[in-house]
Amino acid sequence: MTGGAVRILGVRVDDVTTAETLDLFRRYIAAGRPHQVVTVNPEFVMAARRDAAFARVLEAADLALPDGQGLLWAARVQGRALRERVCGSDIVPAAAALAAREGFRLFLLGAAPGVAERAAAVLTADNPSLQVVGTYAGSPSMEEEDTIVAMVRAAAPDLLFVAYGAPRQDLWIHRNLERLGVPVCMGVGGSLDFVAGVAVRAPRWARRWGLEWLHRLVQEPWRWRRMLSLPHYAGLVLRARYLPNVR
Ligand code: UDP
Numbered sequence: 001m002t003g004g005a006v007r008i009l010g011v012r013v014d015d016v017t018t019a020e021t022l023d024l025f026r027r028y029i030a031a032g033r034p035h036q037v038v039t040v041n042p043e044f045v046m047a048a049r050r051d052a053a054f055a056r057v058l059e060a061a062d063l064a065l066p067d068g069q070g071l072l073w074a075a076r077v078q079g080r081a082l083r084e085r086v087c088g089s090d091i092v093p094a095a096a097a098l099a100a101r102e103g104f105r106l107f108l109l110g111a112a113p114g115v116a117e118r119a120a121a122v123l124t125a126d127n128p129s130l131q132v133v134g135t136y137a138g139s140p141s142m143e144e145e146d147t148i149v150a151m152v153r154a155a156a157p158d159l160l161f162v163a164y165g166a167p168r169q170d171l172w173i174h175r176n177l178e179r180l181g182v183p184v185c186m187g188v189g190g191s192l193d194f195v196a197g198v199a200v201r202a203p204r205w206a207r208r209w210g211l212e213w214l215h216r217l218v219q220e221p222w223r224w225r226r227m228l229s230l231p232h233y234a235g236l237v238l239r240a241r242y243l244p245n246v247r
Helices: 017-031 040-048 052-060 068-078 088-102 115-126 142-155 167-178 191-196 204-208 212-219 221-227 231-240
Strands: 005-009 011-014 035-040 063-066 105-110 131-136 161-162 184-185
Touching: 005 068, 005 204, 011 040, 011 052, 011 063, 011 115, 011 191, 017 063, 017 088, 017 184, 035 040, 035 052, 035 167, 035 231, 040 231, 052 167, 068 231, 088 105, 088 115, 088 161, 115 131, 115 191, 131 142, 131 204, 142 167, 161 167, 161 191, 167 184, 184 221, 204 212, 212 221, 221 231
Parallel strands: 035 063, 035 184, 105 131, 105 161, 161 184
Antiparallel strands: 005 011
């Protein structure tokens, strides 16, 4: 079904393609039990090294998508292969199309007020039979948690996309997974912003060349501090491969 898993600096990444991911979503929904999907990229890997709770959530996820050229590169350095980059921002529209075809119900949670509604309108325009059964900005704070979980449960979606940014969205899903009872729960970061058109994705050539991070940095310069982890990541991957005994 999938190509197995690769470990990048201790973090599990599943070797799945986009087609296999959508097929797994279909199976999760058929099975009915809640599943957590995470979109691992190099920033996730570095965050997991500092944050044990986040590392445990990634480890416990049912599916860890290879969401970053930096992961495909790291796998190659190890002499392993990840066949394809599968990123959240591609999966959101693809899963919406799948949901429209199969009659699956979708709930969009998070992002700034109004963004989930705009994303829902765009996805429904592209897929007229799509059932978006709920949208809500809210926040990942504890005070709102019970209300939001009750709202999602009442809407009974098959797919729940949560846009509170990593790691908060993934911790939120992990904490609430069982009581949410939604077969596919995925943290989607800035994907709703892209779908709604409030943020613009890097051009295709930049994504192919592994430069999406540079495009985001130009658009959202406040990310520079987080992105300092990227050269550190590259150094650690190379050191693990070529100097495994050096501490
Ligand atoms: N976000 C939110 N509430 C919060 C923090 C973030 O709704 O308390 C939303 C934000 O509006 C954006 C999304 O989370 O739509 C993703 O944020 P970011 O781009 O920082 O996440 P990344 O893609 O880097 O994981």
